[in-house]
Amino acid sequence: MRRNRNRKTNTDSIFPLKIDELKKIIKDKFEKNPDLTFNTYEQNNKKIAVFFISYQTDPDKVENFLLEPLLKIDKEWTGPTIKNEIPLSPAATANKLEDILRNLIIGEAFVYVEDEDAAISYALIHKEKRQVSKPENETVVLGPQIAFTESLITNLNVVRWSLRSTDLVLEKILIGKRAPREVRLIYMKSIANETHVNTMRQRLQDLDVDEIEDSNVLSQYIEDSSSTIFPQFYTTELPDRFCYTVGKGRIGVLVENSPTGILAPSTLFSFLESTEDLYMRWNMGSFLRILRFVAMFISVILTPLYVAAVTYHYELIPPRELITLGQSRAVVPFPPIIEALILEFLIELLREAGARLPTKVGQTIGIVGGVIIGQAVVQAGLTSSILIIVIAMSALASFTAPSYLMGTTIRVIRFPMIFLAGMFGLIGIIYGICFLIIHLLKIKSLGEPYLAPVYPFRWADLNKALYRAPYAYQYKRFLSFRPKDLLRFKKREAIKKHDIDE
Template sequence: MKRYRTTKKDNIFPLKIEELEKKLNEEFDQNPDLSVTTYENKNKKALIFYITYQVEGEKVENYLLETLLKKDFEWNNSTILNEIPLSSGKTIDKFSDIGKGLLIGNLYVYIENENSAIEYSLSNKENRSLQQSETESVVLGPKIGFTESMVTNLNIIRWTIRSEDLVLEKFIIGEREPREVRLIYIKSLANEADINTFRQRLQELEIDVIDDSSVLLQYIEDSSLTIFPQFFTTELPDRFSYDINRGRIGVIVENSPTAIVAPTTFFSFFQSTEDLYMRWNIGSFLRSLRFLSFFLSTILTPLYVAAVTFHYEIIPTPLLVNLGESRAAVPFPPILEALILELMIELLRESGARLPTKIGQTIGIVGGVVVGTAAVQAGITSNVLIIFVALSALASFTAPNYLMGTTARIIRFPMIILGGLLGLVGLVFGISFLIIHLLRLTSLGRPYLSPLYPLVWEDFNKAFFRLPPQFHNMRFKSYRPKDIFRFNKGKSKIKKDIDE
């Protein structure tokens, strides 16, 4: 099909039925799936055209054709819109809009010599049923995930966010394959500047097609060169509603089960809605464990390489003896030994993810044991390094967000190289570079390391740990919501027995 562009000659109506039929066949290159049928009544001709498998056949037969052919009324746009019992009818006068509408399941009726065609939205969409999200596992709380259906996702969002201020702005993005995109926020909470920034980025985006929300994300984020994700992505409606109710802005894309949330911070990627469903002290412990795990995942193996290569004095003597014995048969320097083992772990992880679930789990467990044992016996690596690499791999899995876990895995490799070449000085240099890089990053124009930089003390109990619920009376100041207070803190402390 040809690419549609609006021109001065885009409005081709009125014209003869034969002319319109010829133009449709030319534009769609004689597509066999394009149904073009001419009907006649009282010297009036009507052309009905649509793509066969994309419309609901029962509605076409029972509502459209039965009313059009069996009822006695004059054929023109106004009477057809009044007589046919379909609520989605409207007139379209641009041929480019008709071409795009056919591709998304619209049906068109054109009465000869009328100034416009009638459009009916009768799309026959195939949707998978609601099921548990596979990429974000939770123990407590709702487990249902988004689907590829825009209608289903909007319905879920309406059920989870029952606010009269909920706004769902509609955008159509894509020149060749238009996709519906929704900008979602609560009008009385979301910062107006953030809404305008997000809206502007969507409106100014010119692209042929958006394959998924993750692709859209890469076009509208603040920096496309960094490895750190700047917008949060989720498949869980409860996590999406949690962020929207805190004053953030969300985006969902047609045919994508992943929602986008912004602005976000580096620390948001270690938060989970599960923290809310547990007691505050348990939630704080788990959140702190995730922060520690991310640090260990990026620094543990590089620290081993730096210590074994340059700094034996920091290793305890009993461990140093065992380490020397285990490395006696290893022919490679520590940096090469660590890189080989890390690559093997990444190969096992990637192959396990791509294989069917049951086979992937078996490959991951058996492959890890077999490869690790064989590597030690063959003298390729030491058993001490296997422990460090295994701990680093486990630590990277604790991040609730897959993108941040992947970031930790990738950062580990340059850190190993720095530790192997420059020792602890190289590690300090690498960590300093990461901190400076994070300080320069923004998400929708907001500082990426907030509330740590700039310092916002009031947000510490929401970003790094949790206090009892009565202390969470304020929303994140870092996002600058219109309404900063969630509830009255004074009244929340009042507790009365039933006999009072």
């Protein structure tokens, strides 16, 4: 008996076992779990066990495709015989307890013949999944109107339909010690930078955690720096954006039970791009992209500039507006910095309340609450009407960011900028902008500069980041990320105009 135990320990196998011994081991691991089904059958003094978790497996498949064919087998029950007689594939074998427990949890059914060296498993998984629907957080007017769901199989199906290439790689990685979750590393083999692929794969494989709740949580585990407020990986719920980015040579990651995908490496300019820029004509797409850059700058600088001008730099205000501003602020008891912080805090409360309440109620709270409270605050003399306009413009500008994470980052940055403006005036604003620029220069995404292609400067990539050139001139991929294949097509052929008689 001691030799047998040593042999099992060395191979990590729990078999061979008697059915009663296996039942005790499985029942002990799933203590107080009434949904564990463990059935025993006997034929010609040969025992067999069928065990699974009822709500994780499809009951019709278990009954019709596993149990019914199994009990009709006339030959002696053995592992090879069962595999040949039961019309289910693929049939896998498992002899390690941890593998059996993990596969039971995800919905596989096991068959074990007494005293054999392994159990046979069948993937009869029952999954509750949401149907493909319109995106909620990244709404678009032009382009495909579908979003990722919580089902990894559905998401992979959508990606495969969009990228119909044998060059597409879908690597499977399991993350989590106590609650393993399937993660897929997705990239184009002949385009993606090998260093990026290896770096992302290494970060995923080295992740030693109990569980991964969502792709947004995973991106925080594997990002380059956890101390910065700026997101370093773009997370999207749009399959067309995901596939477009992967098709251009970047890395994508999908997580089971998460409706968003991760894209890496990402730059600051990635968070201000929208898929609508691709579907519009190049001049309109460029205008909207530049508009978002201007809006981001306005959102960060407008309210601090008001505070600095009213507190220290009256010479910046036109004389006619100075009289109106003085009359508006004559009854306000607070200094400009306190006045601005109160209103910014009020706007954030309204935004958060609108996001947490049901959709129809949330929209009502945002509109009615903003109008009524804003008017009441002005009439009560707690703030000036001009500051209400400034705060509203800053809030609107922050909502133009296609990425919810970047929009939230911009809104948070306004608070320290207002404080610096109130304490030091324009010098404080300049200090704040310099600090932001230095900080952005230090950030990396999967080892790549966050401000590429502005730093390090690369002229050829500006038409993919700052504006959108006509498609005939986008014959090169994003050179800053060093893809394997730099050319998408030949420029000379793309700009030719062929008539039907040529």
